[in-house]
Amino acid sequence: MVNLAPGFVRNRWQRSVLGRFPGLGKLTLSSLLSETADQFASVALIWIVLVETGSPGLAGLAVLFRRAPEIVFGPLLGAWFDRWSPVKLTAIGFLVRGVAIGGIALLSVAGTFSVPVVLGLCLVMGITNPLAKVGTRVITPLLIPRRELQVANGVLTIGDQFPYLVGPMLGGSLAGFIGIWSLYIPAVMCLVATVLVLGVRVNPAMAPPVPAVAAKKAKNSFAAGFGPLITVPVVRAMMILTVIYFLSYGPLLTAIPVFAEQNLGAGGAGYGAMWSAMGVGALLGLVMVPRLSRFRPAVVNSVGATAWGLVLLPLVFVHALPLALVIMFVGGFVWAPYASTEISVIQNAVTPEQYGAVFGARRSVIVASSPTGAALGGLMLEHFSSSEVVALSGLACVAGGVLCLFLPSVRATKPVPDPEPVPSTPEPEPEPV
Numbered sequence: 001m002v003n004l005a006p007g008f009v010r011n012r013w014q015r016s017v018l019g020r021f022p023g024l025g026k027l028t029l030s031s032l033l034s035e036t037a038d039q040f041a042s043v044a045l046i047w048i049v050l051v052e053t054g055s056p057g058l059a060g061l062a063v064l065f066r067r068a069p070e071i072v073f074g075p076l077l078g079a080w081f082d083r084w085s086p087v088k089l090t091a092i093g094f095l096v097r098g099v100a101i102g103g104i105a106l107l108s109v110a111g112t113f114s115v116p117v118v119l120g121l122c123l124v125m126g127i128t129n130p131l132a133k134v135g136t137r138v139i140t141p142l143l144i145p146r147r148e149l150q151v152a153n154g155v156l157t158i159g160d161q162f163p164y165l166v167g168p169m170l171g172g173s174l175a176g177f178i179g180i181w182s183l184y185i186p187a188v189m190c191l192v193a194t195v196l197v198l199g200v201r202v203n204p205a206m207a208p209p210v211p212a213v214a215a216k217k218a219k220n221s222f223a224a225g226f227g228p229l230i231t232v233p234v235v236r237a238m239m240i241l242t243v244i245y246f247l248s249y250g251p252l253l254t255a256i257p258v259f260a261e262q263n264l265g266a267g268g269a270g271y272g273a274m275w276s277a278m279g280v281g282a283l284l285g286l287v288m289v290p291r292l293s294r295f296r297p298a299v300v301n302s303v304g305a306t307a308w309g310l311v312l313l314p315l316v317f318v319h320a321l322p323l324a325l326v327i328m329f330v331g332g333f334v335w336a337p338y339a340s341t342e343i344s345v346i347q348n349a350v351t352p353e354q355y356g357a358v359f360g361a362r363r364s365v366i367v368a369s370s371p372t373g374a375a376l377g378g379l380m381l382e383h384f385s386s387s388e389v390v391a392l393s394g395l396a397c398v399a400g401g402v403l404c405l406f407l408p409s410v411r412a413t414k415p416v417p418d419p420e421p422v423p424s425t426p427e428p429e430p431e432p433v
Contacts, residue, residue, distance in 0.1 A: 021152070024140070024155060026199055027143065027156065028158060030094065030194075030200075031156060032162055033189045033190070034094045034190055036162070036186070037098070037193070039171065040182075040185065040189070042063070042171065044183055045062055045063075045104070046062070049115075052108065052113050058115060062119060065123045067367060069123060070363060071368050074363035074367065075361045076130075077130040077134070078358070079224050079225065079360060080131075080356060082356040086138040089135055090139065090197050091194045092128070093135060094132055094194040095194045098186070098191045099187070099190075100125045101187045105180050108180040130363055133363050137359045138355045138359060140153060140347075141352060142202035143200070146348060151290050151293055158283070161283045161286065165276065226361045228354055229362065232350060234412075235350065235358075237410050238345050239362070239365060240403075241301060242369070244403075245308075246366055246370045247372060248394075249373060250371065250372060250374040250376060251374065251377025251389050253377060255381060256274060256275070256390075259387065260274060260321075262386055264319065264320070277329040278328040278332035280332065281331065281334075284333060286340070289337050289340055293341075296410075296411070296415055297341045297344055297345045298410040298413040299411060301338055301341050301345075302402075304334060304335070304337060304401070305338070305397050305401035306397070306402055309394040310398060311327060312327070312331055312397070313395070343359075349413075377393075380392070
């Protein structure tokens with residue numbers, strides 16, 4: 001049995017990035033609540049629109065209205081973060097999301113459920129989603145020294161990963177159990193997230209002055225964020241890899257349910273278990289971020305994409321659900337550090353006054369890539385088996401990772417030096433009795 005010395009846990013906490021930067025904890029918790037609410041509402045809304053209207057087409061339209069506007073408004077609203085307070089803009093994003101979700105619930109409870117109004121509120125959420133999605137990435141460098149951003153981004157990614165694990169499960173089960181009343185839960189989550197993020201205090205010393213020229217360029221500029229994604233070599237390499245990653249990941253969304261039914265004989269329960277296994281792996285895999293931050297970040301992501309594809313390939317030959325769950329878990333573990341590492345590369349490669357525009361443009365690219373990959377997977381299933389689609393998805397990731405490893409900018413990007421060690425506070429010796 002391990003006997004921890006007095007004060008060990010406290011000293012470890014004080015030395016951690018969360019202990020030294022309390023604002024990061026508030027930001028992570030606010031993101032976790034808001035993203036859980038988003039995933040909750042995504043599943044619950046589909047169910048509720050189906051129950052209220054009986055139309056699968058309208059349910060799909062609600063999803064489209066909540067996601068598609070990000071492709072256009074990500075770059076536009078992202079540029080706002082480079083001119084105005086990122087904390088306030090993020091709070092507005094959380095608040096609008098909560099009010100819109102609560103508004104849909106109120107309409108139904110009051111007996112005035114209107115499809116055009118509901119679709120309008122979904123459209124409002126889709127337009128303002130970039131404020132909630134981009135804000136945390138812009139605020140983090142205003143809280144944390146640059147040399148510790150990769151570890152901090154790993155912590156913040158908990159707010160991205162955990163919601164995928166619990167949000168859909170809660171949304172689906174509670175929507176079926178209590179119906180429209182379930183939407184009040186994500187609405188309240190968003191309001192709490194708004195209060196939390198407003199309590200985050202950025203360090204003015206870390207907030208660089210925005211030159212007048214940069215501010216002028218950011219104004220009404222849709223393309224402002226795409227420039228660095230194309231012209232900065234390492235960012236360009238990471239975005240190429242990200243597009244390949246999401247395009248190749250997309251077909252899994254349509255292939256896995258067919259695979260679970262045909263190859264595993266597992267049905268809906270097995271299908272859900274496979275994604276849950278991946279979610280658990282992705283959450284636990286974040287423990288690798290501090291260790292991987294010592295290596296060249298762009299190389300880490302290229303190797304990670306290659307490893308993800310290699311892990312996925314054996315799934316083609318599996319016909320037992322337990323083994324499939326193990327593969328999905330390992331795949332999630334391997335995938336976990338990708339987003340935080342990519343975000344750190346961008347934060348260290350572009351100037352701070354470009355963060356908002358760049359992350360807004362990045363969001364636009366991601367939102368466009370994943371559904372495109374899913375649609376491509378649907379078309380592929382018309383001509384190939386689900387196993388073959390899974391294999392092609394894995395091979396595409398391997399090819400993309402290996403391709404990026406040959407790019408000079410990927411190999412040349414060095415890790416940010418480790419921070420100076422934080423001295424531990426010695427415990428005072430007890431006075432003699």
